[in-house]
Amino acid sequence: MRAIDATRLYFDRAADRIDLSENMRQLLLTAKREISVQIAVELDNGEIATFIGYRVQHDDARGPMKGGLRYHPEVDLGEVRSLAALMTWKTAVVDIPFGGAKGGIAVDPAKLSPREMERITRKFIDGIHDVIGPDVDIPAPDMGTNAEVMAWIMNQYQKYHGFNPGVVTGKPVELHGIPGREEATGRGVGHLAFKLMSRLGRKAQQTRVALQGFGNVGSHAAKFLSEAEFKVVAVSDVSGGYYRPEGLDIPKMLQYAREHQSSLQGYTEAERISNEQLLELDVELLVPAALGGVITAQNAPRVKAPVIIEAANQPVWPDADHIFDQQGTVVLPDILANAGGVTVSYFEWVQNRQHYQWGLNRVRQELDRVLSDSFERVWTVASERKVSLRTAAYILGIGRVGRATILGGIT
Numbered sequence: 183m184r185a186i187d188a189t190r191l192y193f194d195r196a197a198d199r200i201d202l203s204e205n206m207r208q209l210l211l212t213a214k215r216e217i218s219v220q221i222a223v224e225l226d227n228g229e230i231a232t233f234i235g236y237r238v239q240h241d242d243a244r245g246p247m248k249g250g251l252r253y254h255p256e257v258d259l260g261e262v263r264s265l266a267a268l269m270t271w272k273t274a275v276v277d278i279p280f281g282g283a284k285g286g287i288a289v290d291p292a293k294l295s296p297r298e299m300e301r302i303t304r305k306f307i308d309g310i311h312d313v314i315g316p317d318v319d320i321p322a323p324d325m326g327t328n329a330e331v332m333a334w335i336m337n338q339y340q341k342y343h344g345f346n347p348g349v350v351t352g353k354p355v356e357l358h359g360i361p362g363r364e365e366a367t368g369r370g371v372g373h374l375a376f377k378l379m380s381r382l383g384r385k386a387q388q389t390r391v392a393l394q395g396f397g398n399v400g401s402h403a404a405k406f407l408s409e410a411e412f413k414v415v416a417v418s419d420v421s422g423g424y425y426r427p428e429g430l431d432i433p434k435m436l437q438y439a440r441e442h443q444s445s446l447q448g449y450t451e452a453e454r455i456s457n458e459q460l461l462e463l464d465v466e467l468l469v470p471a472a473l474g475g476v477i478t479a480q481n482a483p484r485v486k487a488p489v490i491i492e493a494a495n496q497p498v499w500p501d502a503d504h505i506f507d508q509q510g511t512v513v514l515p516d517i518l519a520n521a522g523g524v525t526v527s528y529f530e531w532v533q534n535r536q537h538y539q540w541g542l543n544r545v546r547q548e549l550d551r552v553l554s555d556s557f558e559r560v561w562t563v564a565s566e567r568k569v570s571l572r573t574a575a576y577i578l579g580i581g582r583v584g585r586a587t588i589l590g591g592i593t
């Protein structure tokens with residue numbers, strides 16, 4: 183299955199529930215603008231390399247379009263399209279005044295020097311600076327990009343348009359960024375895990391967690407889950423899985439990763455398992471926080487966790503989601519579960535417009551409030567309409583975008 187078909191399927195399931203007309207579906211599904219630009223750069227060895235950069239601007243009915251930039255070898259237009267649409271529903275579910283967009287470059291950051299990354303980023307912005315902006319479309323970090331890349335984006339954009347820090351979020355705190363943005367997605371996952379498990383009548387201490395991914399989202403999620411006294415028994419990264427039935431020492435693993443180029447490779451105080459085995463562990467909570475499409479109809483029947491929190495974008499394919507629906511597995515969908523990142527991006531954008539620096543406590547407090555309110559709304563829609571949390575989140579998101587579209591008028 184392609185990512186775009188997955189997004190469409192989830193959309194249709196909710197659209198059927200609210201009797202959305204075919205014309206309206208067409209309007210909400212079609213991207214407003216899709217850009218693809220050539221990025222030709224000179225590599226450090228003097229050779230010329232050519233990449234393609236994409237930016238899909240899906241919808242702006244509720245505000246400027248918003249979404250990350252992904253640097254990964256598997257990026258293509260279809261994937262970016264699907265992730266851009268997810269951003270539209272995500273910003274609507276948490277009710278922040280943004281639309282949805284996403285961008286990416288098919289490149290492997292591990293094979294590039296920092297200078298090469300910088301040249302590619304600046305060339306990309308040369309190609310798209312006219313169609314992004316603080317009131318138009320605001321990029322942010324995603325897989326393979328970080329605060330440093332955001333600083334280059336801001337700097338390159340400003341060469342054309344003057345001082346404008348609100349053109350991009352996820353910037354370094356020293357350069358118009360906001361404290362708490364880097365941890366935000368992981369913190370949100372931890373906060374929502376706590377809310378969801380309490381709602382299901384389970385205490386954190388009785389909840390064993392398997393967490394796939396130890397990058398920005400996974401490592402911060404692990405930190406917040408362990409601080410909230412969840413029993414994290416397995417984590418993984420590209421080097422494989424690490425399992426300890428009595429619970430892993432998360433602070434120690436975070437320290438280890440910091441000292442080993444963000445990798446757990448060589449960590450010995452746990453049993454080694456594969457990434458696939460991790461997904462099938464006997465735990466109460468499974469948190470996929472890495473790539474999309476990791477749980478399909480093939481492995482879904484072997485997933486034992488009764489609760490799944492989608493910290494990554496699209497980790498559960500619709501055919502697997504259908505199986506989970508039938509067997510009563512609760513799935514907290516990506517468009518709510520990982521919305522902490524874009525929510526704090528919104529605070530950063532507000533901070534840039536206010537020219538007033540926010541403090542970490544305020545960021546955390548407001549993030550927790552936005553996520554708690556959104557969780558309650560989604561939970562209520564799910565209970566009232568007797569649908570899954572995913573369909574409820576889509577109903578809420580599609581409803582808000584649909585209403586904004588009609589109110590704005592189509593002439």
Ligand code: GLU
Nearest residue numbers: 249250322324523524527
């Ligand atoms: N890339 C993140 C996401 O998928 C964050 C987007 C943003 O902060 O704009 O939600």
